[in-house]
Amino acid sequence: MGVISKKKVFYLALIAFTIMVTINYSDKILMTAEVFKRNVEIEKIEKQGYKSYSALDGAFRFSLPSGWNAWEQDFSGGEVVYHLYFISPNKRIHGFIQAWKMEKSLKEFIEDSEKSPVDSEGYESYSKQEVIINEMKGFLVQYERPNNKGVLYKSYDCLLENDDGIIYRACFSMQKKHWKNYNTIIFNKIIKSFKVK
DSSP, X not given: OOOOOHXXXXXXXXXXXXHHHHHHHHHHHHHHHHHHHHHHHHHHHHHOOEEEEEETTTTEEEEEETTSEEEEOOOTTSSEEEEXXXXXXXXXXXXXXXXXXXXXXXXXXXXXXXXXXXXXXXXXXEEEEEEXXXXXXXXXXXXXXXXXXXXXXXXXXXXXXXTTSEEEEEEXXXXXXXXXXXXXXXXXXXXXXXXXX
């Protein structure tokens, strides 16, 4: 049996020490990398430009990130008097901005939606809270629900009521696996851009 040199012992000890440090601190290293990545994403969100939109003969204004694709869709003859569909460049975030002219109040509309078997079926999670944005009262509804192919989507839906009898709505959806909490920064910025004359 040969004698192990001091140099080999040193390298073996160094390797063992490195492995132990990596095992003990790997979670912290990964967390630090994740925090750094999240901060870079938040900085991108804060710096992006926004494009202004006008609807209902200029009575309703809002902004969306300038890089997002958006187009109006016509829902003539119904309660939806304005509908703008949007999608982010990476096609992960999609949703719409709407204006509804309704006979019932927003609270009644939400309650009826919650009672409807079509709207209340299949939720993985559901929460609702009252909000006030730009002097308009409303609700922020967050939910998770699978689509018809079983893919789980998370949605962030804000509905606001003005004294003009119109309900203003912004809905954002994306697959749950792509959802990051910092997405709400951009969603809230869009909702806070709602201006009604």
